[in-house]
Every structure is written in C-alpha cells, then in structure tokens.
Amino acid sequence: MRAFLIGLLCLFLWGTVARSIYVCILKKECPVHTVNIPAESNRLTNLLFIDGDTPILENYEQFSFDLEKSVPDLSVDNKNYLNGVASYLENNPDKNLKITGLYRPSEKSIQQGIFENLGLARANNIKKLLMQRGVDKSRLFLDYKMGEESLSAPLSFDIFSAVPEEMSDNEEGIINAQYSFDNMVFSDANFEINSAVFTPGSAFLNWADSVQVYLAQNPDKAFQIIGHTDNTGPAQYNKELGLERALSARRFFKEKGVKNKMRVVSMGEKQPIASNATAEGEQRNRRVNFVIK
Numbered sequence: 001m002r003a004f005l006i007g008l009l010c011l012f013l014w015g016t017v018a019r020s021i022y023v024c025i026l027k028k029e030c031p032v033h034t035v036n037i038p039a040e041s042n043r044l045t046n047l048l049f050i051d052g053d054t055p056i057l058e059n060y061e062q063f064s065f066d067l068e069k070s071v072p073d074l075s076v077d078n079k080n081y082l083n084g085v086a087s088y089l090e091n092n093p094d095k096n097l098k099i100t101g102l103y104r105p106s107e108k109s110i111q112q113g114i115f116e117n118l119g120l121a122r123a124n125n126i127k128k129l130l131m132q133r134g135v136d137k138s139r140l141f142l143d144y145k146m147g148e149e150s151l152s153a154p155l156s157f158d159i160f161s162a163v164p165e166e167m168s169d170n171e172e173g174i175i176n177a178q179y180s181f182d183n184m185v186f187s188d189a190n191f192e193i194n195s196a197v198f199t200p201g202s203a204f205l206n207w208a209d210s211v212q213v214y215l216a217q218n219p220d221k222a223f224q225i226i227g228h229t230d231n232t233g234p235a236q237y238n239k240e241l242g243l244e245r246a247l248s249a250r251r252f253f254k255e256k257g258v259k260n261k262m263r264v265v266s267m268g269e270k271q272p273i274a275s276n277a278t279a280e281g282e283q284r285n286r287r288v289n290f291v292i293k
Contacts, residue, residue, distance in 0.1 A: 225288060
C-alpha cells in the first residue's frame, strides 16, 4: 500500500512538471510575475527651513501642485516637514511664519475663491495643514509671487520675529499680510496710479458677499478699512490718497447694505507689502486692507 501511494505521488509530480514544460516551453504561455517597484520621485530634495542663519530642517522634498490646482500632492516627506515646522513654532512662541506660494506664468490669470491668485490659494492650504498641527493662525502670514513654469519649488517658508498687531505712525518698512477672512488684503489691479477709483475683481466680490452675510449676523462686529499707496509722489499726498481709497471701498460696502460700524484709516506709503522698485510691487502696494474686529 505504501509503495502504491509513493508511486501515485511521483505520478502527480511528474504530471505537474510535464504540464509546466508543455505550457511554458512548447506553448510559450508562462505566467508573468510582476513586482511593484515604487516610481522614484522626481521632486527636488532641497527644501530648507531656516531661522536666520541657523538651518532647522534640511534636504526635504519640495511640495508639488498639479497645473491649476491649489491642493498639494503631499508625500510622506512633505508631512514630516510640516510636522517639523509646527514643532519648531510650538517651541518658539516668539516666532511667526510667512508662507509664500508660487504660481506658474500660465496660471497668472487664475483666481480661486477669495484669493487673487493660485500662489495665495496654495499658501493658504499649507496654512490650514499647519493649523491642523496646532499652529495658531495669528502666527501665519501669506505671500505670493510668480515662479517658473516647471514650478519645481512652489513654496518658501520664512521665519520672523513677532510684530505688533498694529504698527505706529512712526514705524515703516515692508510688512507681512495675513490674507485671511477677517484680515484680508486686495491689491490685484484694484487701483491705478494716483487713483482712488475702486475696481474690485472677482476674488474680492466673492469675499465681500461672505463678509456681508457675516456682518449682518454679527452686528456688534466693527469693520476697519485701511488704504495704502505706493511711494510715487509726496508722502502727504499719498496719505490723503490712501484715505480716499479707503473711503471708496467703504462706499462699496455701504451700497451693499452693510450697517456695521466702519472705520477708515490711511497708512499712505508707510507700510508696503512689496518692493516699490518694480511695477508689480507698486501695484501690490496700491491696496486696501480689511480687518473685522
């Protein structure tokens, strides 16, 4: 009986081998076994996080944004980078962070929601990810600029010391903007040189509709409108021009039916958010800042 079972087993094994030979060699239909090898990332690994001259994080993968999209395609390395940034801010409560988002030249005319360009929208989505990691929104500021079409480095992160919420009349210099619902800046071609005629774009109109609803539901909230200029012309003239721009923006909201208290202020040329050395910088400085308090 034992010899019979051994013979049967040998016959089975021989049949299996013979079939494999027939299928693979004669018919050339061997099954193909594939190995899933992850594609090598083509992102640059030169993203830094520096405080002054001291590197805090080095050699991380750059973030990535698809064409005309503001939500990042996050890698594990990106998430680790954000964790490191959040941890550093937690351990250094006297520091703030400016997130600069870039957009491609082909994306220049694209606006998204309340943001005048994709650079701001991208920076804002990174801001949200840091807020999810416990960073207070009051410590996060946004900026934007045009990058290269490849957009291989779509974000930059800059640490700076905390500044007062309101700068005095004696303080000057480039400041950082919040670009948030309750502290919003609009400067994208809203004012021509030496003009107080307010020409709001679609991003402003989207934001203004939300503000109108919010203020109607919160009649105790005050609305401050701050006018700004570039540095073309005398300082006193720019102070007056900034006030005219703030008044022009206030008229817009009054015509929309806003009943809340609205205070207008002018900072003239004293608080640029970009260099006046370029036409683009001057345009950004011809702006109005809206603060809900």
